[in-house]
Amino acid sequence: MFKRLISSALLAGAAAGLIAALLQFVFVQPVLLHAELYETGELTHFVPVDHGEASGSGHDHGAAAQTPEASGSEAAGSSSHAAHPGIDFARDGLSVLFSLVVYAGYGLFLTAAMALAASRGVEITARQGLIWGVAGFAAVQLAPAFGLSPELPGMSAADVVERQIWWLGTVVATAVGLWLIAFGRNWAFWGLAVALILAPQLIGAPHPDEFFGPTPPELAAQFAGRALGVGLAAWATLGLAAGWLWSREPETALAPQTA
Amino acid sequence: MTLSTPAERAGSATSSLGAILAAALLGAALIFTAGLAQSEALHDAAHDVRHATGFPCH
Numbered sequence: 144m145f146k147r148l149i150s151s152a153l154l155a156g157a158a159a160g161l162i163a164a165l166l167q168f169v170f171v172q173p174v175l176l177h178a179e180l181y182e183t184g185e186l187t188h189f190v191p192v193d194h195g196e197a198s199g200s201g202h203d204h205g206a207a208a209q210t211p212e213a214s215g216s217e218a219a220g221s222s223s224h225a226a227h228p229g230i231d232f233a234r235d236g237l238s239v240l241f242s243l244v245v246y247a248g249y250g251l252f253l254t255a256a257m258a259l260a261a262s263r264g265v266e267i268t269a270r271q272g273l274i275w276g277v278a279g280f281a282a283v284q285l286a287p288a289f290g291l292s293p294e295l296p297g298m299s300a301a302d303v304v305e306r307q308i309w310w311l312g313t314v315v316a317t318a319v320g321l322w323l324i325a326f327g328r329n330w331a332f333w334g335l336a337v338a339l340i341l342a343p344q345l346i347g348a349p350h351p352d353e354f355f356g357p358t359p360p361e362l363a364a365q366f367a368g369r370a371l372g373v374g375l376a377a378w379a380t381l382g383l384a385a386g387w388l389w390s391r392e393p394e395t396a397l398a399p400q401t402a
Numbered sequence: 403m404t405l406s407t408p409a410e411r412a413g414s415a416t417s418s419l420g421a422i423l424a425a426a427l428l429g430a431a432l433i434f435t436a437g438l439a440q441s442e443a444l445h446d447a448a449h450d451v452r453h454a455t456g457f458p459c460h
Contacts, residue, residue, distance in 0.1 A: 144418050144421045145420075145421035145424055145425065148421050148422070148425045149425060149428070152425060152429070163454075163455070167450070167451070167454045171454045172450065172454075175450060175453055175454070234450065235450075237447045237448070237450075238450045238451050238454075240447075241436045241447065241448040241451040241452075242451050242455075244432050244435065244436040245432070245433060245436045245437060245451060245455055247429075247432055248428075248429045248430070248431075248432030248433035248436065248437075249429065249433065250429070251425045251426065251428050251429030251432065252425075252426055252429040252430070252433075254425060255422045255423075255425040255426040255429065256426075258418060258421070258422045258425070259419075259422050262418050262419070262422075283456075284455070284456050287456055288456055291456075291458060293453065293454070293455075293456040294453055294456075294458065294459055294460075295453070296453060296459075296460075300458070300460065303440065303458055303459070303460060304440075306458035307438055307457075307458050310457065310458050311438075366453075370453075370454050370455070370456055371456075373454065374455060374456065
């Protein structure tokens with residue numbers, strides 16, 4: 144059973160990871176690279192742009208105030224046009240690799256949860272898998288994003304370890320809450336589920352004392368929306384694939400392990 | 403689901419619980435490595451994916 148569990152999970156994870164990577168390159172990466180120009184000071188926000196001139200033609204007073212290293216350079220200015228940097232094979236190759244690793248990990252969790260439900264008599268199909276995938280998205284991306292929106296490079300943020308602890312706690316509490324909503328048998332379970340899902344949001348995510356990020360809010364908002372959209376697409380794929388792969392051999396799922 | 407006998411189900415419950423736990427542990431290891439580990443090299447390599455998938459990054 145372990146072998147079958149692993150192979151379903153990794154196949155589903157590969158499909159989701161590839162789709163996530165592809166969508167990331169088309170929709171998310173341009174916003175991210177654009178934001179890095181602000182992070183590194185190549186572009187500056189809040190510089191008065193004279194629309195009579197070509198943008199990026201140097202506004203030294205603004206640039207000097209915000210980014211000392213850019214003062215006197217030609218690059219200062221604010222541009223709403225996304226950068227088109229082309230493909231960086233090393234960087235983008237690593238992104239594909241880690242996208243596969245992340246969704247393989249999520250696939251293993253999702254398939255393990257499906258196997259646990261199946262062992263208790265819950266039917267798992269491709270259609271059911273889609274719901275599982277959307278629930279996984281809610282637990283792993285939507286719930287954390289409710290407190291800590293997907294971070295654009297350069298955004299100011301609280302201590303990374305504190306945020307990771309909150310992130311992990313939120314994912315676990317939301318996942319357990321969703322499980323109780325799905326499989327709980329009475330109001331006590333459902334009440335506990337609501338409390339678990341609300342608790343991390345009521346406690347609140349760690350945020351910095353002041354906001355000082357150099358990136359424009361327009362970019363950050365676009366990034367957050369797109370990151371969540373790509374996440375939903377990838378998780379829907381993950382659930383659909385995991386449910387479908389699981390349902391292909393339902394009888395071996397419950398058979399005693401022989402290997 | 404209803405085709406297996408109670409004995410088979412009991413037997414499979416033990417073995418499958420182990421397999422389920424092992425799969426979940428492996429998944430946790432992958433997610434920790436790709437998403438949460440703060441080693442400099444891992445952070446740099448996984449940087450774009452961490453941002454795009456909503457992990458706390460820097």
